[in-house]
Amino acid sequence: MNAKMKDQPQFSIGEVAARAECQVQTVRYYEQVGILPQPARTEGGQRQYTAEHLDRLLFVRRSRELGFSLDTVRRLLRLADKQEDDCSTVDSITTAHLREVQQKISHLRTLERELKRMVAECNHGKIADCRIIQGLARIGPSKP
Amino acid sequence: MNAKMKDQPQFSIGEVAARAECQVQTVRYYEQVGILPQPARTEGGQRQYTAEHLDRLLFVRRSRELGFSLDTVRRLLRLADKQEDDCSTVDSITTAHLREVQQKISHLRTLERELKRMVAECNHGKIADCRIIQGLARIGPSKP
DNA sequence: TCTAAAACCTAAAGCAGCTTTAGGTTCAAG
DNA sequence: CTTGAACCTAAAGCTGCTTTAGGTTTTAGA
Numbered sequence: 001m002n003a004k005m006k007d008q009p010q011f012s013i014g015e016v017a018a019r020a021e022c023q024v025q026t027v028r029y030y031e032q033v034g035i036l037p038q039p040a041r042t043e044g045g046q047r048q049y050t051a052e053h054l055d056r057l058l059f060v061r062r063s064r065e066l067g068f069s070l071d072t073v074r075r076l077l078r079l080a081d082k083q084e085d086d087c088s089t090v091d092s093i094t095t096a097h098l099r100e101v102q103q104k105i106s107h108l109r110t111l112e113r114e115l116k117r118m119v120a121e122c123n124h125g126k127i128a129d130c131r132i133i134q135g136l137a138r139i140g141p142s143k144p
Numbered sequence: 145m146n147a148k149m150k151d152q153p154q155f156s157i158g159e160v161a162a163r164a165e166c167q168v169q170t171v172r173y174y175e176q177v178g179i180l181p182q183p184a185r186t187e188g189g190q191r192q193y194t195a196e197h198l199d200r201l202l203f204v205r206r207s208r209e210l211g212f213s214l215d216t217v218r219r220l221l222r223l224a225d226k227q228e229d230d231c232s233t234v235d236s237i238t239t240a241h242l243r244e245v246q247q248k249i250s251h252l253r254t255l256e257r258e259l260k261r262m263v264a265e266c267n268h269g270k271i272a273d274c275r276i277i278q279g280l281a282r283i284g285p286s287k288p
Numbered sequence: 289t290c291t292a293a294a295a296c297c298t299a300a301a302g303c304a305g306c307t308t309t310a311g312g313t314t315c316a317a318g
Numbered sequence: 319c320t321t322g323a324a325c326c327t328a329a330a331g332c333t334g335c336t337t338t339a340g341g342t343t344t345t346a347g348a
Binding site: 063119 | 206207210223224228229230231232239245246248255256260262270271272274276279281
Binding site for chain 4: 156157158168172188189190191
């Protein structure tokens with residue numbers, strides 16, 4: 001068995017997109033912004049992906065689903081390629097992202113409480129008396 | 145006292161922006177997209193806002209802080225102007241938005257759990273053995 | 289073998305909700 | 319009267335794709 005075997009192109013763009021559960025255009029977009037390397041092409045100019053490309057795309061999609069920005073995904077990909085490096089950077093990137101997620105949650109919970117209160121206060125009458133509209137119109141919390 | 149009194153222009157764009165705690169450019173942007181009406185101008189062409197404009201801007205900012213889209217803010221503003229209408233539409237817009245916020249929270253909580261698990265599993269060694277990277281590289285949950 | 293449809297290609301614009309940049313003009317204080 | 323802060327417009331930039339327009343290639347069936 002020679003080394004060529006593992007390099008044989010195996011997937012069209014439609015196939016990798018389906019396996020990664022994303023759109024074909026998204027795959028092209030990732031190539032365009034340098035997240036995915038340029039694959040080989042057929043004589044007619046169509047992209048041919050290897051299993052390695054697919055793995056990389058799956059990594060990207062999974063990272064995106066977890067809410068990492070494309071820029072962070074780029075950093076994670078670079079780190080993933082340095083197998084012998086220490087994983088502390090990966091750890092701190094993930095921890096930082098976790099904290100961002102937690103902050104978003106707490107912000108949304110504040111909104112949730114506020115919206116619930118507004119809905120609860122609504123007296124279902126005319127807009128002139130609507131507490132929701134009054135709540136929106138009222139001056140913000142930090143006004144002296 | 146004549147009716148003119150309440151129409152006297154009172155604020156520059158910098159003043160309304162400061163009171164609404166937003167940027168000057170944001171105020172101009174709202175005018176551009178039809179969220180705020182065009183104010184009078186000085187001879188030199190600078191915008192002059194009335195108290196009414198300011199109220200409207202405060203309404204917009206407060207709605208935005210609660211996460212309503214600009215399009216929804218437009219609808220709320222239209223409703224707010226129809227004082228004698230029933231407020232049921234306002235109620236349903238708010239309730240629908242509350243549900244969206246709750247969905248976002250539950251999505252973020254899923255991410256939070258996942259990220260926490262990944263960070264906890266990290267063994268702080270080499271990237272080759274990093275469970276976080278492995279977690280990102282692994283095939284998604286719905287693969288047979 | 290031919291043909292029609294499905295899948296692919298590029299380049300550019302569009303979405304939300306602003307922010308930033310560039311290059312001026314007006315206003316208010318000293 | 320000058321200077322600097324605040325204002326003006328128009329257009330581009332941001333994120334992460336999606337959509338549109340207008341073609342070319344591949345593939346499955348007759």
